[in-house]
Amino acid sequence: MTTLTELLAVSAHKDGTLRSTGQGTAQAILATPHIVNHAPSLIELHNGDMLMVWFAGDTEEGRSDIRIVMSRLARGATRWTDPVHVSEDPVRSEQNPVLFQKQDGTLMLLHTAQAPREDVKEHYNPATNVDAATRQETSEIRCRLSEDDGHTWGPTRTFSETPGSFCRAPIEVLGNGDWIFPMWISKRDGNTVFGNDTSLVRISRDEGLTWSEYPIPASRGRVHPNIIEWGEGRLSAFFRSRSADWIYVSRSNDYGRTWSEPERTTLPNNNASIRAIKLQSGRLAVIYNHFQAGDDPQATIWPKTRFPVSIALSEDEGRTWPYIRQIEQGDGFTGEENKHLNRTYEYPWLLQTRDGLLHAAYAYGNRQAMKHVVLTEQWIIG
Numbered sequence: 001m002t003t004l005t006e007l008l009a010v011s012a013h014k015d016g017t018l019r020s021t022g023q024g025t026a027q028a029i030l031a032t033p034h035i036v037n038h039a040p041s042l043i044e045l046h047n048g049d050m051l052m053v054w055f056a057g058d059t060e061e062g063r064s065d066i067r068i069v070m071s072r073l074a075r076g077a078t079r080w081t082d083p084v085h086v087s088e089d090p091v092r093s094e095q096n097p098v099l100f101q102k103q104d105g106t107l108m109l110l111h112t113a114q115a116p117r118e119d120v121k122e123h124y125n126p127a128t129n130v131d132a133a134t135r136q137e138t139s140e141i142r143c144r145l146s147e148d149d150g151h152t153w154g155p156t157r158t159f160s161e162t163p164g165s166f167c168r169a170p171i172e173v174l175g176n177g178d179w180i181f182p183m184w185i186s187k188r189d190g191n192t193v194f195g196n197d198t199s200l201v202r203i204s205r206d207e208g209l210t211w212s213e214y215p216i217p218a219s220r221g222r223v224h225p226n227i228i229e230w231g232e233g234r235l236s237a238f239f240r241s242r243s244a245d246w247i248y249v250s251r252s253n254d255y256g257r258t259w260s261e262p263e264r265t266t267l268p269n270n271n272a273s274i275r276a277i278k279l280q281s282g283r284l285a286v287i288y289n290h291f292q293a294g295d296d297p298q299a300t301i302w303p304k305t306r307f308p309v310s311i312a313l314s315e316d317e318g319r320t321w322p323y324i325r326q327i328e329q330g331d332g333f334t335g336e337e338n339k340h341l342n343r344t345y346e347y348p349w350l351l352q353t354r355d356g357l358l359h360a361a362y363a364y365g366n367r368q369a370m371k372h373v374v375l376t377e378q379w380i381i382g
Helices: 336-341 377-381
Strands: 026-030 036-044 050-057 067-073 093-101 107-114 140-146 157-160 179-185 198-204 212-215 222-231 234-241 246-252 263-268 275-278 284-289 309-314 323-328 346-352 358-364 369-375
Touching: 036 093, 036 358, 036 369, 050 093, 050 107, 050 358, 050 369, 067 093, 179 222, 198 222, 198 234, 222 246, 222 275, 275 346, 284 346, 284 358, 309 346, 309 358, 309 377, 323 369, 323 377
Parallel strands: 036 346
Antiparallel strands: 026 369, 036 050, 050 067, 093 107, 107 140, 140 157, 179 198, 198 212, 222 234, 234 246, 246 263, 275 284, 284 309, 309 323, 346 358, 358 369
């Protein structure tokens, strides 16, 4: 990859070109022809290219025009390519893409596909500000393969046909050779709307030919699990919380076959996506919106606040967080009458490339674009 020093020398553009912020980071806002852009994820390929995938369309999340799109930052380049479609269902809403590259170079795209949302006002729940007609309970997870680093794709097949299957984190390869894939099951609840979602992991011992499922106990409302391996079978899973209270963690000592009940960390959560990764230094990094709206683990709360975007570092497997730094502060409007002016900066993703640089991506400014930020671990520490 291009070094951060080189990136900082790039002049400012808003066409997907990386540019200096003048504060030790570089950033790009990806050009997109779509009105809605959401849920990005990143991967560094074996050849050094970086891919970003997200879902996009011209109406809103859950509609049948929502497709998976992909942009590429070629190795050594400083400009992202224009996004291209990499999913193909004209009827269902395709969302939450993640990428995984096998050791032989085969690239896997996993994403959700659900029946399109309905225009039925009686499904709207004013207490939670959520439209139950989003029909997430109809979702399945689908897969496509590429043998040429994502330039062309094979046919779509079903990966998980269980109704309500959702994903947000990629397959991880564990130290014993197992593949582990975290996911959750979205369940309609007429009172709290998707508050009863529960999480599980899928594990394959034969590189994806067959899978076994292992539920995470007492995970009601704890979704978007991110898997971290610490060694000798010890894993952690970090969760988004439907209660908009805290990020939660569950732990396993047998490579993910059994899990502890999720318990709260000291990091807040706003019932929006997080991403947790283990850094080359051994530290744990979590990127998230540093905001919470409640403290009742049984409640389901959907706050509109999705800012700031923060990165926290832990040196003790997520028990304490001595370093927290904002990379996107938001628009800064205060007071009840001004709250609606604050845009969202949401569903952040974090990747560390082989050269040690950190790459963050998130939906920018009410989902009008994707933003890519390049930074270093030392910048977070300050």
